[in-house]
Amino acid sequence: VANKISDIGEFGLIERIKKTAGKIPKNSLVILGIGDDAALFKLSPGKICAATTDTMVEGVHFDLSYTSFGDLGWKVMASNLSDIAAMGGNPMLALVTLALPAKTSVKQIDQLYAGMRALAKKHGVVIAGGDIVKSRELSITLALLGECDPKNAGLRSGAKPGDAVLVTGDLGGSQAGLDLLKSKINPSAPLRARNQKSNLIRKHLRPEPRVAEAKVLASRFKLHGMIDISDGLASELHHLSKASKVGIIIDQGALPVAEQAIVIGKMLGRDPQKYCLYGGEEYELLFTLPPREAIKARALIQKQGTACTIIGQVVKGGQVSIIAQNGKREKLTNQGYTHF
């Protein structure tokens, strides 16, 4: 039995991936998948193409001591899906680039694809090609392609003074989950405690990108500003403010702080509000709409079973500020994860 990918070689690995990546479903807009020089797909009538790419590097984005290959596949798919969602788009196909140390096992690659495929299938995405190369450092890069309405894309530059600012889901759970994973809290604790832990860290390892929610928004509203939360709420608010040339005022009391952030914050002595404002990898949608539309949008998203909260408003100017619990308004620090 082949254990390492070096036992089956590059082309053996590609043959195996052809199987594990899954077939192209009937009626798919994807015409040609894995196996040629490029993948081919068509767009629905009147649509344009949305293209994004996101990469994860071992030791920078994930640690294999607490991330399974399945988690890794899921997460890199989630981060790309979240970008297409943030345009109000419909994701269609992915190209997967693996940079792999020769010692990587065939089973690990199977698990990686199982994780990617589980989330891809949920959102109708076909794994249609990619590249596999040898490297010392493990990394995975996805390019994700989808389609969106040319007249209704969610842009960072679309926020308008007077808009309400909304966010899906709750915030702070991912970073709190990461801190719990990094902490020395015994992972071989009794079953109930482990399940509890696993609930707490699910948001970090298996985030749910808001693709369905974004589709509802795009189909029912004229989109204004939209961005996904990958570097943290504060950082994304600054991106929106800069690109749209507007100010934003956030009401700290309205922030949907994740229960995990509160529980883990208590366990580790950290501030849940900081998790909520500065924690990355949330993959929630941050968007703006005129107040009446915002209220309708919130109701529609909640109807889908996803939390949705109005957390502030767009104003003229260029400053991002926050009204603290004590009523005092202050500048919101532009702080989040940055490489380099």
Place this chain on the structure above:
Amino acid sequence: VANKISDIGEFGLIERIKKTAGKIPKNSLVILGIGDDAALFKLSPGKICAATTDTMVEGVHFDLSYTSFGDLGWKVMASNLSDIAAMGGNPMLALVTLALPAKTSVKQIDQLYAGMRALAKKHGVVIAGGDIVKSRELSITLALLGECDPKNAGLRSGAKPGDAVLVTGDLGGSQAGLDLLKSKINPSAPLRARNQKSNLIRKHLRPEPRVAEAKVLASRFKLHGMIDISDGLASELHHLSKASKVGIIIDQGALPVAEQAIVIGKMLGRDPQKYCLYGGEEYELLFTLPPREAIKARALIQKQGTACTIIGQVVKGGQVSIIAQNGKREKLTNQGYTHF
């Protein structure tokens, strides 16, 4: 003055790249470039989208002791352009993922983009986004998107018995150039010798993908089998044979062995025929057409100033064989570069 990318940080680097990557030209099909969650582009009426990705890792695909950052940018763009060309496609936009050690200099990134941009501009490609992450190992991944005719894509599975087999350009120069670069031949030799060397290695460091030639083929002929030569002629012939379920017979005497392969082969004591058959990174087109069409296609490509040679024919069966100079027919070894 900022020297290292760690001096300007991730967002400083993105701002700089926004400038060095160039603007979206007027009348471009690219609607939204760098700076949002995804790039947006439209297709020409009736076209479908072609998507490919190709990555290069330091120490595996290139060695910075003889590859400049400009060469690297050019080459990764070339390898992706070549894949879109091999579909008979028109390349449109690129997403660039950089995995960078923190010590990388700002100047190196400028040069990398200058190299990519020089080749991109030549073929009407817009650099429209990407991702930048920290890593220990330098690597660059492009996703390249283009459009092609849904009824006339060049596929690996399209070769038919009776077709002639053609190749653009000449072969063996890239691998020979690499061997010369790796050899200890003094790079500080007199100017004439250095220029000579630089001509010899140009094919390796600054290959010209056959985008224009592919467009002519797609616009004038019903395409049969088509693939680009990235892993070596022999390896690609086997890919064609397998995907098309056909046999292929190559006439060794007809092979367009590159002058560089002959000159460098002599210098280093290597066999130019082996360079031609097994050398990778040629980025030439290998394609099949019915004999009459093949002769017309050859003339049209030669008219563009690019060599084009009929090197064999497609037959029934599944074997790839070569008729040697002595008239003896033998199986062609499936040998080329493989990772792992």
